[in-house]
Amino acid sequence: MPYCKIxxxxxxxxxxxxxxxxxxxxxxxxxxxxxxxxxxxIHIDVLNCVADHIHLLISLGADQTIAKTIGLxxxxxxxxxxxxxxxxxxxxxxxxxxxxxxxxxxxxKVRSYIGRQxxxxxxxxxxxxxDEFIKSSGLLLG
Numbered sequence: 001m002p003y004c005k006i007x008x009x010x011x012x013x014x015x016x017x018x019x020x021x022x023x024x025x026x027x028x029x030x031x032x033x034x035x036x037x038x039x040x041x042i043h044i045d046v047l048n049c050v051a052d053h054i055h056l057l058i059s060l061g062a063d064q065t066i067a068k069t070i071g072l073x074x075x076x077x078x079x080x081x082x083x084x085x086x087x088x089x090x091x092x093x094x095x096x097x098x099x100x101x102x103x104x105x106x107x108x109k110v111r112s113y114i115g116r117q118x119x120x121x122x123x124x125x126x127x128x129x130x131d132e133f134i135k136s137s138g139l140l141l142g
Contacts, residue, residue, distance in 0.1 A: 002062040007045070007102040009110050010056045010070055011133065015092035017126060019051035025086050033077050042069055045107070048117045053126050055114045057102065066099045098133050
């Protein structure tokens with residue numbers, strides 16, 4: 001049996017960064033994602049969201065890929081929101097995402113960052129934060 005610890009900080013937005021995650025939907029959406037991920041053997045260490053995006057700290061298993069794991073979470077959660085009619089418009093996640101590896105020494109810092117999402121968005125927009133993650137992680141294309 002392989003032993004591995006691959007921590008990923010994943011971030012993605014609602015389609016067009018529309019504010020679809022209201023105060024009533026947020027706890028239900030986070031709970032659904034946790035429960036559904038557990039059933040799929042996806043270990044979510046911590047997650048949090050605000051009106052237009054979500055952050056997750058995921059521990060990948062030896063047979064899991066980033067693309068498949070995030071695809072499952074995004075697809076099944078948006079499908080669930082739409083089936084429950086929790087949103088007045090169609091709920092969709094954007095296609096793109098950021099997935100960054102997290103060293104064991106930085107896990108607590110990332111957990112804390114994810115837990116304080118509401119505080120961060122009093123100071124900067126998601127677009128500003130997203131662009132900072134892209135630049136600071138060396139993900140700029142071209």
